[in-house]
Amino acid sequence: MTTDRHGHVMSDTSSEALGHYEQALDDLLFFRPRVVDSARAVLADSPRSVMGRALAAYLGVLGTEEKDAAEARTAFHGFLADLDEGKLTPRERMHLAAATTWLDGDLHGAGRILGDLTVAFPRDVLALIAGHQHDFLTGDAQRLRDRVGGALDAWDTHDPHHGPLLGMYAFGLEESGHYERAEETGLAALAQHPNDVWGIHGVAHTYEMRGRFTDGIRFLDDRTGDWSGDTLLTVHNWWHYALFTLETGNTARVLEIYDAALHREGSPGAAMELLDAAALLWRLHLAGDDQGTRWARLADAWERRADGPHYAFNDAHAVMAYVGADRIDRAERLVKDRENWVTSAPVVSNRWMTAEIGLPVCRALIAYGRHDHAAAVEHLLPVRHRLNDFGGSHAQRDAIQRTLVEAALHAGRTDLARTLLSERANLRPVCPYNWSAKARLADLLGDPAGATAARRRATDQATA
Template sequence: MATTDRYGNAVSTTNRGAVATLDQAAEAMLGFRADPLALADAAIAEQPDFAMGHALRAGLMVMSGEPAAAAEGLRSIEAGEALRHANARERAHLAAARAWCEGDMSLAQTRYGAISAEYPRDLFALQVAHTTDFFLGNAAGLRDRPTAAMRNWREAETGFAWMLGMQAFGLEECGEYGQAEQAGRMALALNPTDAWATHAVAHVMEMQGRDREGVQFLGLREGAWSQAGLLAVHNWWHLALYHLEHSEHDQVLAIYDRAVAPREGSVVLELVDASAMLWRLMLRGVETGGRFAAVSAAWQAMGGAGFYAFSDLHAVMAHLGAGRADLVAEVLGAMRRAAAGRGSNARMTRDIGLPLAEGFAAFMLGDHGRAVWTMVPVAGQAIGFGGSNAQRDVIWLTLLEAALRAGEGSVARGLAGRRLAAKPESPFAQAAMARSRAVGAARAA
């Protein structure tokens, strides 16, 4: 009888100890807890020819979204591919990871999605597919893949809650807020430690302008989600967003300094949060001291410009805020080279990332009119280069502020009206509408 993992997926080793350790790695990643990479390494150390161990390790590199992880991922892939006894599912994992590490993000997304469809009890394949959908802006995939997989599970089974959390986030990204919150709260009822489900409900509250409720929601569950080290920074970022909407800048900076600011070992997604929060504060005229310089230095140390357009835009934000024109030019140059290439990131950079980065640079130089008309044609297509609705909101916020400063009253009114319709109780949205009307009145005078 074939050895299986905890959810019934066949593996090509009979070493049950190694399988149990790899199960722990996959579960740690589902919960964004502990150190899944160390656990994967421990499983491989126990059974060096464990094909799924190498495949899971490569998948962790994919999920990191970091350029340096591609080379590390390829080493794991090559180790797995050399094992002739690997089964079909393990080989499919290795092929999917190889596509990502070789720069074909769309093919990796397709392959991981196919694994999840064929093996709906493979939660790691589902999670990696979910992550690639996030990286590539596939909102429907974020919703539909976990929904499809759930049909092969019973609600009482361990593991079902993880899929509910993924489904909740996908529903939110598709604008189905009521169903998203219901799924997220159900996931938390089954598994209160699910930081991804917590994050999904936090997104719903952000998109609906339920800021005070969001502060309370995250506060009541802080003891659980703050232990999810791989996602905690992002949930702190969400808490800061609620305070930012009410101009509670001291609280935002306190959260930033305590939990969001770069530290040794910060990963790309954490630098994205740090850059975006400081940029939002800068747009509101809040003094951030030397904080931009620290984030800029972290991006410079990370390297890999031109690998993923969404990250590149956030690196540009940090360098602009720090006044590092040299680093801005360096990243823009890498983006232009990437845009001239082929593949998923070339398209994302060419069509979305590079125009936005150039628009942000124009904004920081005070050329607000050029910033507006550089960003207007692409802002509405920004889902195509990944991230969440809440993360991409920094684009609309920058465009709105650029329009206000450029005296483009009609553009500003349209953007402010959109915010006010989504968040009628938002003090920021109300103030933005008042400013846009004042701009229009001044032009008419």
Template sequence: MESEMKLDRWGYEVRTCSDACMSAIDSYYQQVLSYGRKRSVILDAPRSDPQCVLGNILAAHFLCSGDSSRASPFIDAAKSCLNHASSYEKAVFDVVLYFISPDRDDDLAVELHSKLLQDFPRDLVSLKRAQILCFYMGQPDLSLKLVEQVLPINGNENYIYSMLAFPLLELGRMEDAEKAGKKGYEINKDDPWSQHALCHVYQFDCRFKEAVEFMEDCARSWSSLSSFMLTHNWWHVALCYLEGKAPMTKVRDVYDHCILKELERSDAVPAEVYLNAVGLLLRVYIRGELHAFGDRLRFLANNLTNQAFWFLDWHFDILALWALSFTGEFTKAEDLLKGLNSRISVMSEKKRQLMLRGLSLAECLFKYGKGDYKQARESLGHEFDAVNFKIIGASDEQLEVFTEVYISLLLNTGEPTKAIQAIEKQLKRREGLPFLWCLLEKGFLMLGKGEEAEGCGKKARELEAAYFP
């Protein structure tokens, strides 16, 4: 096999005889970094050159996110041509092959990515792959270390600063995250990850009106985004309206016309839409506003009975358990919970110990949906800190709903003192959140502390009036 070497987007050598193959690889890079909905373009690479190692192994990785059995022919094709591949292709092949292995050790996978990025630091798609892995490991510190490793050589490269911003905000370094997000946005105003990072910062700081105006202005660039990124950005907008105590019609309009509407597209990925939809409705429910959404939760639950949507993502499964049990789909919810137990039982001991936390949260949401508050509370153990649950694949902002569930359970099971402690801990992080002051008011009322309750209620209403008057 003698093919010429071509250079990819990063300037690294790829052995291929086909310009079309190289074009497909570069287009795939762009789709990954921009959260595009056409990542399947990578399948054009092996079609154009069946002997290209890089095209085949990237196609295998893409297919592993669906039916993994479809990836095998591409892995075999890459292996058969490996001797003729460039050093860069061989490095990517080794890392991706291990990454998609069912027996993968996540720590080793991160180490392998770090070594790859030492040798080929311009490969931002491998950086992105590693960062996503770190996200599901619940280790933003590792994610930050990886991006800082390659930052000097990438200078003002597109997408690099949004990849810097996210682990910074997950580590609570909001000022640094905002600076990085703004730099990424200056380089490319259509970078959805920069937009998303800035929204995270504004939302955390309770700058709700600023966040909504910023994101609604950015929305013109979202039509080409994946189902997840499109609906997740709108989820943030809806949540800003909700947390800023805008009229519930604002939240519902975003839900109907910007999140659920994605399902009308022929290339939509329903599970990615449902994740953001049910995550929003759980927040609405905790705030006692679910009645404003009619039968929308029932519609979601009916779709979530489809087992094709199960076991794709722990965060999604946990939210689905609440939706199913709350709407009376107890048998389906029990089947989903049993399935999560089964999956934990075959994990390595190291992974199993981590995911037992996720299982406790799953059991809690199942019981919470049933209205069995005492047992739901017991599922979380003596202490609860959402930061320990990042391993379900959720950001700090997504995890906050489970803190709200925890506080709600404390209030509903007669533990107002403990609830007040949990609320005050949250207020140290987000003092401008009206809902926390409402919860604190309730806690003080339960203790018979009318004066303190009155002060909290007044603070809540002042904040509510300030954001969306």
């Protein structure tokens, strides 16, 4: 009987297929594009491999691509049709249950099953990374931290996958607010594997959340060769580089990064890459820097996707692109489609995520684009403390939080703007955006001395 290197039985999996499976896990942990080929190789050799099928199912959903998920669902249900689950191990049955639940749209149910899997089998790499990415997609910071943290003691520190687990744990720590511990853990991961792009990503997040943007630029510069090659995370790490650069006020360099790495002619049009592009341009839009040509190309890319209601977080960024390109009618059609869908959709996670968070955010973005800033405030204010429920990281969701700040300022809601900026500046005192926004608030309040002091602080931070 075939077992993986951690002693887990692999039903209907040959020794050769097992080698491909282990390679696929390694590729997945290090975000190598060839993970798709490695996973296919498992099933080419052993079409009935249970774990090979589970791996293929997870790959179909991790990218939030509607078409990939549909194809994976069809293939997986075909595999299950004549499967005798009584012959499988408990671990394999749990994976089948988690994959089925996720493919059928119950993200949160799948996350709970994957959590039970990790408790029972803490050295199951596939359960850990699928669960970790699930927690990111559902914005569950505590599980993002504790799912991996709860398994770490079962791992030998010399195991080649211990480093990537530390990188995952670093991101969970950061999203939970443990920034120094997250940085320490992420650097420990990179000491084991300098090319751990998820570990690099986790450390970059710690600099973002603490306003250490010059340290972030230096960190990414020093490791350019480790993260800027052909990986599934390259575009996203360039997005982090662009955020750091934006804080310095060097918009020209930000746009160079956008054109070279985030969205350009020949970009594949993957949802997660378009999402990063929209989130960056939206920050410029909020600052009054409208990039009409870039918005038009990005909106075209979103339109070509013709996405249905699959993942509310993606919908919000598509609406950013449509609003930025002055295609308000297209944004409104997307909202109308989602409104119709939630009235009759099956009980899936995205139905709740869309109805409760996605639609209010999309309506707020449209209102902002129409310069109806009071309406934007009214849509965003009730959900601002629940934005994590439709996925993403703190850094990603900050584009929406800044929209609320800007809408409050433009609407003359000075009491609200003062509260929001007090929250932001006390949480992140080093952030030029926070202080420049405080300067504009002081202008509205007739406080020229306060405005001057805040602008000076913003400038000093940006040029430090």
